[in-house]
Amino acid sequence: MTPSIHHPQDSIDLKEAIIAFALAILAALMIKLPALFGIDLDHNEEFYIQNLSFFVLPFPAIYFAWQRNLGFRTLALLAAIFVITLLITTLYPLLKGDDSIVLLAIHLPIILWMAVGVAYTSGHWNRSYNRMNFIRFSGEFFIYYVLIGLGGGVLTGFMGLIFGTIGIDIEPFFESWLLPCGASGAVLIAAWLVETRNNLSGNFAPVLARLFSPLFAIMLILFLGTLVWSGGSLIMERNILITFDMLLVVVLGLCLYSISARNTDDSAGLFDVVQVILVISALLADAAALWGISERIADFGFTQNRIAALGLNMILLVNLAWSAVLYIRFISGTSSFAPVEKWQTGYLDVYVAWAVIVVILFPPLFGFT
Numbered sequence: 001m002t003p004s005i006h007h008p009q010d011s012i013d014l015k016e017a018i019i020a021f022a023l024a025i026l027a028a029l030m031i032k033l034p035a036l037f038g039i040d041l042d043h044n045e046e047f048y049i050q051n052l053s054f055f056v057l058p059f060p061a062i063y064f065a066w067q068r069n070l071g072f073r074t075l076a077l078l079a080a081i082f083v084i085t086l087l088i089t090t091l092y093p094l095l096k097g098d099d100s101i102v103l104l105a106i107h108l109p110i111i112l113w114m115a116v117g118v119a120y121t122s123g124h125w126n127r128s129y130n131r132m133n134f135i136r137f138s139g140e141f142f143i144y145y146v147l148i149g150l151g152g153g154v155l156t157g158f159m160g161l162i163f164g165t166i167g168i169d170i171e172p173f174f175e176s177w178l179l180p181c182g183a184s185g186a187v188l189i190a191a192w193l194v195e196t197r198n199n200l201s202g203n204f205a206p207v208l209a210r211l212f213s214p215l216f217a218i219m220l221i222l223f224l225g226t227l228v229w230s231g232g233s234l235i236m237e238r239n240i241l242i243t244f245d246m247l248l249v250v251v252l253g254l255c256l257y258s259i260s261a262r263n264t265d266d267s268a269g270l271f272d273v274v275q276v277i278l279v280i281s282a283l284l285a286d287a288a289a290l291w292g293i294s295e296r297i298a299d300f301g302f303t304q305n306r307i308a309a310l311g312l313n314m315i316l317l318v319n320l321a322w323s324a325v326l327y328i329r330f331i332s333g334t335s336s337f338a339p340v341e342k343w344q345t346g347y348l349d350v351y352v353a354w355a356v357i358v359v360i361l362f363p364p365l366f367g368f369t
Contacts, residue, residue, distance in 0.1 A: 032181065
């Protein structure tokens with residue numbers, strides 16, 4: 001008898017997700033609001049250090065207040081905590097460079113995080129059981145926030161490298177927008193992920209794959225659009241080829257872990273559309289990389305590195321192309337999701353076979369150089 005395979009339940013509340021991401025966007029934009037009044041991050045570090053908590057922490061409190069449907073008294077208490085602390089920190093005559101600013105920056109988040117705890121516990125903060133639940137939530141929140149930060153670092157690294165192939169430096173955009181806005185918005189996303197994790201899977205990887213799949217899709221779409229707009233000129237040196245291949249492998253990893261977080265019997269949903277967009281974007285990026293490899297071979301001839309890159313990209317191209325076909329069939333209702341899973345898991349043997357070829361055949365073919 002074939003053993004049954006358990007798939008985690010796939011039940012994201014769409015309305016809750018929309019609210020969470022909308023609040024995350026508001027938190028991300030809030031950090032840039034002072035710049036409209038001439039208070040930029042580069043020249044007003046102490047202002048941001050002193051007030052950072054007010055830009056970020058009201059939003060998870062608002063999220064839990066909405067999710068728990070808090071009553072007027074609890075809402076009034078939350079509003080009082082934020083307003084009073086804002087007035088105190090604004091009206092206190094703190095001197096520039098004063099140690100009080102540093103102490104305030106360290107201790108203010110503790111007060112406001114407890115306000116988030118009041119919202120999280122539906123206003124029943126005085127109960128020991130609820131406080132312990134919030135402590136557990138805080139621990140998981142920290143883990144998710146760190147993992148999101150690490151994933152964001154990987155995403156940013158890939159973004160800088162692939163945009164560098166068309167001569168675009170994203171460092172100013174990264175420093176002024178991506179880093180501060182991403183760090184602010186991730187607070188709300190981490191809180192939402194902790195709340196929804198048990199509905200998706202008991203493991204971190206599938207949940208993070210679902211978070212970063214649309215982000216990688218957006219990055220690839222922006223890159224492809226910029227590539228076309230700039231005239232389609234790629235600087236495909238060896239390190240760039242390696243980066244492209246790593247990026248495509250990451251995309252396939254996101255697909256695999258996303259597949260592991262859904263039930264094959266469930267009908268197609270919004271996230272499946274996101275997966276199709278991601279796969280097609282990666283397919284087009286792979287085609288661009290293959291074009292660059294072909295040009296490099298035409299100009300400088302064959303080497304084992306170029307043949308290895310060519311072979312890997314062809315393998316990735318086939319995987320992505322058929323994955324896109326299977327996903328489109330599933331979304332259109334002409335097929336189930338099972339062929340998508342079977343194709344992705346079965347294709348792992350192809351990668352192993354190619355690795356065997358490179359390890360065993362390439363050294364004698366190229367003179368062990």
